[in-house]
Amino acid sequence: MSKPLCLVTGNKHKVEEFAQLMDGKISWTSLKLDVPELQGLPEEVAREKCRAASKLYNGPVITEDVSFCINSLGGMPGVYIRYFLESVGPDGIYNLLSAFEDKSAFAQCIYAYSTGPDAEPVLFIGQCPGKVVKSAGISQFGAISFDSIFAPDNCGGKTFAEMDKEEKNKISHRGLASAKMQQFFVKGDIKE
Numbered sequence: 579m580s581k582p583l584c585l586v587t588g589n590k591h592k593v594e595e596f597a598q599l600m601d602g603k604i605s606w607t608s609l610k611l612d613v614p615e616l617q618g619l620p621e622e623v624a625r626e627k628c629r630a631a632s633k634l635y636n637g638p639v640i641t642e643d644v645s646f647c648i649n650s651l652g653g654m655p656g657v658y659i660r661y662f663l664e665s666v667g668p669d670g671i672y673n674l675l676s677a678f679e680d681k682s683a684f685a686q687c688i689y690a691y692s693t694g695p696d697a698e699p700v701l702f703i704g705q706c707p708g709k710v711v712k713s714a715g716i717s718q719f720g721a722i723s724f725d726s727i728f729a730p731d732n733c734g735g736k737t738f739a740e741m742d743k744e745e746k747n748k749i750s751h752r753g754l755a756s757a758k759m760q761q762f763f764v765k766g767d768i769k770e
Contacts, residue, residue, distance in 0.1 A: 581637030582607045591718055592642060599747055599756040604763050611635060616657075620645045620688055621701060623657050628690035628699035638693050640759075644751065645686040646724045648710060650678035660722060668713050668727045681709040685728060685738075687751035689759050702762065704754025707731045715739030 585596055588610030600606065611634045616623045624643045631639045646659040648671075655662040655671075662671055675681055684707045690699040708730040717725035717739040725738035730749055738746050747753040 581635065583638045583640065584609050584631075584635050585640045585642070586611050586613060586631040586635065587642060595743070595747070595752060596642075596756070598743060599753060600760070603760055606640070609635065613641070618657070620657050620686060621703075624688040624690040624701055625699045628692045629695075632692040632697070632699075633695045636695060639691070641690045642752075643688045643690070645688075646683065646728070647686060648675065648681075648683040650675065650680040650682070659724060663722045663724065668717075668724055671724065672710055672712060672727050675710055681711070683708060683710050683728065685724070685730075685751040687755040689755045691759065691762075700762065702755045702759040704751045704756070704758065706749060706751040706754065708733075711735070711737060713737075715741075718743070 583604065583606045585593065585606055585608040587593060587608060593608045611631055613627055613631045613634065616626050618626075620643065624641065627643055628639060628641045631641050643657065644659065645656045647653040647656050666674070684705050686703065686705045689702040691702070692699045708728055710727050711729045713726040714737045715726050717723040727737065729735050729737050733741070733749065738750065
């Protein structure tokens with residue numbers, strides 16, 4: 579008997595958001611696995627994380643990797659956003675940019691899908707452009723989130739943290755990546 583498709587994460591907020599984004603379109607489960615935190619370019623990190631998770635699970639997996647790329651910092655913190663948030667918090671990131679006129683940034687989500695341990699992961703990338711702003715709103719992800727300091731373009735200056743889930747999911751990096759992944763699943767390019 580084959581294993582069900584598994585979203586590999588221990589973050590309950592990511593599981594909730596994934597469930598809302600998938601809206602019953604695919605059959606899946608979730609599981610927390612101790613996957614190494616890798617370094618490198620976002621696409622490299624996403625592929626290797628997916629490979630490692632698929633080997634640990636020994637079945638089909640979806641992994642998620644988020645980057646927060648600030649243009650005036652050459653794309654940093656990128657895949658290291660979690661460490662920046664744990665070290666200085668959202669306000670620290672905002673303050674870090676005080677010397678820069680350019681506050682533009684983009685949030686990026688890469689969902690990586692693998693059918694099993696020996697399969698090459700397929701990547702679904704979503705990017706949401708915007709800018710870093712003074713903290714506003716309460717993030718559903720808590721202190722380890724850039725939602726309160728990121729205002730997507732064309733949203734009237736609202737941060738992700740000020741949006742309800744439905745509004746955010748229509749334009750967010752996760753929403754855009756999941757739409758690409760859903761299209762892949764709908765086309766029947768996978769075997770469940």
